[in-house]
Amino acid sequence: MARIYRLGELAEITPSPSSDQFEGLDEGLSGTPVISPGDIIDGKIAEQSLLRNLKAVPGSLMRFRVEPGDLVMVRQGAVGRIALVEERSRGWLYHFACMRIHPDRRRVEPGYLIAYLSHPKVLDQLIARANVGTVTTVTARMVEELPVALPLLAEQRLLAAAVAEVDAQMDNHRQALARLGALRPALITHLLGGEVPGERLPMPAVAPGTVRRVARGPRPRRLS
Template sequence: MSLHSVTLGDLCAVTASPSSDLFTELAYDVDGTPVVTPADIGDSQRIDPEALRQVPATITGLKRFRLRSGDLVIVRLGGVGRVALVDEATDGCVYHSSCIRIRPDSKRVDPVYLAAYLAHPPVVAELLSYVQMVTVPVLTTQSLERLPILLPDARRQRIMAEALGEVGLQMDLQRRILARLSAVRQGLFTQMLGDGLPGATVSRAKGAVPERNVPRTRRTSRMS
């Protein structure tokens, strides 16, 4: 398999992060624009759209930082290097100030291949060598653009992307099964312990007097 090396900046448009001032009202109970944050980027290189927090629709200045399917989002601050691929479910979201957007040239590089490449441990180690160590680790746009990318031909990229995508789907399936089994296990254990488990019974209202089982006394007849 022939490979050639190019820099990330030659393959992609790398866009710096928006201002942190735009996200002061970020919350779950807000009706507005969903935001991809570092907390939403895990090992699967996928983003769960149901888990995203939002900023109010009244916040302006976000248009330039919209995401579209095929983009990559990489963490630049703190947990540097975690990367996720944007799909149709997260198309139109924006990315947080702790992230950088990577928009691949789809004619030269397959986004699935690139996401897997950037998440590969030796590549992550190389990327971390570019990090600036201040109060927290920081990855700059300029440093990210210099990262070397090993690029197979287009056909090989598609084959690799299809194989990696199938493995990713199986990983997601196993994670969901594990999460359900974990919930079943906890519920089963709670049932087996019954009311003896702390917090298993509903707390009484504050200040309420606990009920007592007062033994009944035999009522005597006034005639006796």
């Protein structure tokens, strides 16, 4: 039977670094990638090529590097969005709008913990604790106080494996839908010989502030 713990008893919660330490973030390929809220999608971190980078990492930011098994949670804005850090993201930094959850691997399986924290009812609890203002925000203390139902470690691993299989199936379906979405207009183009009528015609220039009117045929006569 699962026991109930505070999240702070099962993991080290590291607050976000100061925002002024991220000056100079750019989209170049050199430097250390920084995980921002928008880089966390469906429980995963985006590819390195899509992340912004910090060219020079000050010593004060070294303790904010992530390692595999860590969880990165959005603490500001899209509160509760969360991702599990994989090997490919080792050594990356996390944005000041996020926080890091470092599980005690002797007690809690990271795959189970992210599945638990992603549960809609757990997210509801987190948002209920949040500071609601111009931007919704949670603190490390609020996250530490979240209750976590913890089964035996062997059961956690079984649950994590089952959730991972469901996630893999969902990814397959998303990819299939994306391919079908691209195929649909391509079929029309192919059937029309590779070109949609009028697509190469230049659009007439329109003066700023004017509204383009669509040409219409004569109005039908009203029957008496």
